[in-house]
Amino acid sequence: MLFPALISTLLLSSSVRAEVYNTFDGPGFPACNAVAKVYRPSTVDEMVSIVKDAAASGTPVRASGNAHMWFDTMCSDDANTIIIKTDAVNGISDLQLDASSGKGSVVVEAGVTFPQVAQWLQDRGAALGYTLVNWNITLGGAIAMGAHRSSLREDSQVSAAALEMDIINGQGEIVHLSKTANNDTWLAATTSLGLLGIIARIKIEVLADYKVWANQTTIDEATILNFTGDQMYDQISPYVTANYWWWPGVKKFHLRTYGVLPVKTFGNAFQSTFSVTPIEGALAKALLNGGQNSSFANFASAATFYALWAAPNFHETVLDFPLLSWPVVGRAFDVLIGGLYPNQKPEWEYDLHGHTLELAVPVGMGPALLRRVRELFDESAAEGKAVTSTYRSGINIKFGKPFDSFLGQTTERVGNVTADWSKGAMMFDFPSFVPTTGDHHRYNEEWYTKLATTLINEFPVRPHWTKNTRQIFGQALKNLDQDSLKRFAAVREQFDPKKTFRSVVGEIIGVV
Structure with a gap:
């Protein structure tokens, strides 16, 4: 296939031209100080191909929705890093809503933002729950960063609405996870910092419109x-x-x-x-x-x-x-x-x-x-x-x-x-x-x-x-709880033994 081959050629190029990748604030506010390339795929399959080629060449990868960052902590300081921008991978499908309970679910792809899914659900008589966050964040990014709404009564972390996830791991394989209490893999995936891989799809809980x-x-x-x-x-x-x-x-x-x-x-x-x-x-x-x-x-x-x-x-x-x-x-x-x-x-x-x-x-x-x-x-x-x-x-x-x-x-x-x-x-x-x-x-x-x-x-x-x-x-x-860091690092090793997905934060807290 031409697309993966082209990616592989670019990743293996010996001359890397580093560029700044900015936060949502724009120039002068870097999320990553130097990256080699920014890709903007439109399908999950394209993201899989990019990760496979990156892993084969030892190229660091970071996923990014709309760069909801404030400081230069999103990537590692490796100028060979590539960014996979997920905002164009934004399908929404499979709404299930039970009329008697007023609860249901919907499947969203990595780059879907909260406004996009909110409007899509409203058109169909449904709504997001109480895990709403800033309007320019993607749902995949929100789960990865542990984003939250403000509530002591209702579930406030976005991850609490996740029922299932597909994650593209460090080998470019799709790993399917289902919500399981006290399971180390799920406990790592629900605030992964993007270090397990790219959250490609999420099945989330929704409610009848209100x-x-x-x-x-x-x-x-x-x-x-x-x-x-x-x-x-x-x-x-x-x-x-x-x-x-x-x-x-x-x-x-x-x-x-x-x-x-x-x-x-x-x-x-x-x-x-x-x-x-x-x-x-x-x-x-x-x-x-x-x-x-x-x-x-x-x-x-x-x-x-x-x-x-x-x-x-x-x-x-x-x-x-x-x-x-x-x-x-x-x-x-x-x-x-x-x-x-x-x-x-x-x-x-x-x-x-x-x-x-x-x-x-x-x-x-x-x-x-x-x-x-x-x-x-x-x-x-x-x-x-x-x-x-x-x-x-x-x-x-x-x-x-x-x-x-x-x-x-x-x-x-x-x-x-x-x-x-x-x-x-x-x-x-x-x-x-x-x-x-x-x-x-x-x-x-x-x-x-x-x-x-x-x-x-x-x-x-x-x-x-x-x-x-x-x-x-x-x-x-x-x-931070050192036992949690160790158990997270163990799950990360299973998902990404080659350390394809890296970040400054992961390095500082010792899980990379």
Whole structure:
């Protein structure tokens, strides 16, 4: 066949021209610093052929959906690495839905995104469950990275919806897996970091179509910080999904909560977290860049964004007018995630980029972690270099129901670092604006390093797999369960003995 032969010739070429492979943020934000080639196949069979040829020539491979990364940790630092971009392998088929239970399943291919499958299901009277995540992520990528929604009541990790998977292993063979409790292969596959191979197909659980309401209340910072772990759990757990937005500059929290409604309920709300007009993008960029060397400007921008987020960031889908009061009601995906408003673009197309730190801690320790962060804020202010949130949506505090997976954030596996994860996790997600001027450093850059080191050293935190730097992964390694890492590595050896699939993260945590 011509296609595999051509690939083999390219892979075996002695002259490798390295290129940068970017995150969704685009140029200047690499996911991989140097790769030899990016392939964009359109079928599972083509992906199989590429992997077989790569394995034969000893070429490192990484799969990528829409590069939902923040830092250069996706590949290994081998310039011979090739990328298999999966977004064109996006078939959806075999919907099964039981009318009496309201539950069913559907089969999706590697590159299907959440908006694609949500619309396809809605057209057929079905919907995704509560494991919804960011609108530009592929389902294969979401399962590989352990992506999650925010919930302590419902299954919140995307992998929890997976019933079966086809994975292209390191020899280019398709391995079929079915969900099995306490099976090491399944426990590795449900947060594989792409190190077992390419997740080619997934059979996922779906529900009969429904709508969602969303509400938001404002709470004084002191109330949340003075919670016990049980009080935090009790506030969040009754809802299908819920999260806090923390605005440390004004010492307030927004508590956003969601619940389920019948599909015939009136309401057509549509959320767009990332959608901005050209004027809004230019103003936000100027405002945030002004804070590169000014604490005052950062606090002014934080107060502005806090005021904007007090009102719903929702439109009515039919007439496209903004909704001005809470609560709002709409289709599940439209309310929980949404997409872009008409004639608007995502914020990163206006040079609004972020660096982030995301760490998971047992929910019982959540208030203590937030109090420690407040102490660090206050220390920086006392030193004359006050820091606050410098992004359009404050600090996102999410939650996750326990889910057993070797590398999952919310697993109850504790190893030598003992802590009670049995009620789930609180995820501390702190995005901050990356200035487009000067040296691109944030105001009081050293403070962000101190924040991460303090939390890793003082709490049994686990890192989010795409939202942290190499340094964070290295520091947090001591908090990971060593038995889980060893058992994951053993499964990986079976799937990929030649180590075709490699990444910086896998190397740091010792499973490659």
